Amino acid sequence: MLKKMFMNRYTLHETFVVHQYSIDEWEAKPHNHNYFEIIFIEQGKGYHTINGIRFPYKENNIFLLAPEDTHHFEIEKRTNFTYFKFTELLFSSKINLPDRKYWLQRIEQLLHHPNIIPGDAISHEGDRNIIWDIHNLVLEEFKNEKIYYQEIISNAISTILSIIVRNISEKYNPKKKETPASYNKIDLILSHIRQNAYDNDRTKINFLADKFNMSQSSISTYFKRKTGESIHQYVTKYKMKLVEYRLQHTEFTIAEIAYQLGYTDESHLTKTFKKHFEMSPKQYRKELAINN
Known part of the structure; x- marks a missing residue:
């Protein structure tokens, strides 16, 4: 059974949308799309398959999907999902962010990074806590639409992406002793x-x-x-x-x-x-x- 926790609603010039679901069974077929998704697992467990690679998921996991990524979930325990979906327009010059050049650099790194770490995007628990705090801020701004909410959401997503890029980059640091030997x-x-x-x-x-x-x-x-x-x-x-x-x-x-x-x-x-x-x-x- 699917429970949609609040109605889908587009904002930021139709470049950003929030979906929230609480479900026992994943009914959608494996699919891709032409936008980015940041997926938050509030509770639940099961398996997530991204581009053919299957791995377990659990509470507090955070996933980033880029355009053309294919994915689906297998749910073992009722799961609460929050999706932040957004397009390139959110970080283009169509929104007058003072740091849009740096936005673009973050996105380009994610677009062109070799996809060999498809699982949970965060390896440092401190960073995970920060992102969940930002997640809560975005939900409040999205629902209440107070003055400057668009700028606040845009900068919040920029910060989340920067933290994700930092975690991915550190996994590829050849000077770290814990870098897996499988990374050529x-x-x-x-x-x-x-x-x-x-x-x-x-x-x-x-x-x-x-x-x-x-x-x-x-x-x-x-x-x-x-x-x-x-x-x-x-x-x-x-x-x-x-x-x-x-x-x-x-x-x-x-x-x-x-x-x-x-x-x-x-x-x-x-x-x-x-x-x-x-x-x-x-x-x-x-x-x-x-x-x-």
Whole structure:
């Protein structure tokens, strides 16, 4: 039996919605969607399968699902769920957040992070407590709609995502003794590049070689063997993915995007972009507008 604890209601320009359920049986088939979900388990237990990987869930677990993730639950004990669902518009420049550039960095890390940690998103109990406190704040603001509630909710979700990214990043820290042996070094290198794509110095070969205790020649050879690309090629291609994403989902100017991603100027970004997409960023954005 399904009990919906309060009606679904869209806010924040239809970019954010809260669902709350108390159920004994999961009736939905495995499915994906085109938005993000943060799922809170208030009580209950069972199994959660994300992208084919099955693991137990319990009270106070927190899950993050990105667009295109497929999931379903198997419920063993009646479970209370709270879902925060939101789209890219929540962290685009359509909402005038002063820190929207940092919002975008958090989201991009989550979008492009290799999905090899699909379970409970939090590894530090202190962080878990903080997120649950923010969860309570969001529910109050969402229900009461007091002045500035939209800005409060937007910043609250930003904080939750930042904490989740921190927990994921720490799991990939190669200097931590508890890093599981199953995490290949190439996964750690790729994760570092994705997390530091905005800082040119931290993605250079000499920095990577020092961080991962390899010589510059050995890390270059190893990276090429594992990915089929040089480090420079991979970094450039990844940055182009970020540029494309920002052209699609934000209103940043080309100059602003160039600055955010560490290019010397707009012309440098445009030249690189044209090599990959056979058109300039301005032409790309114009094509998007025509097709949409």
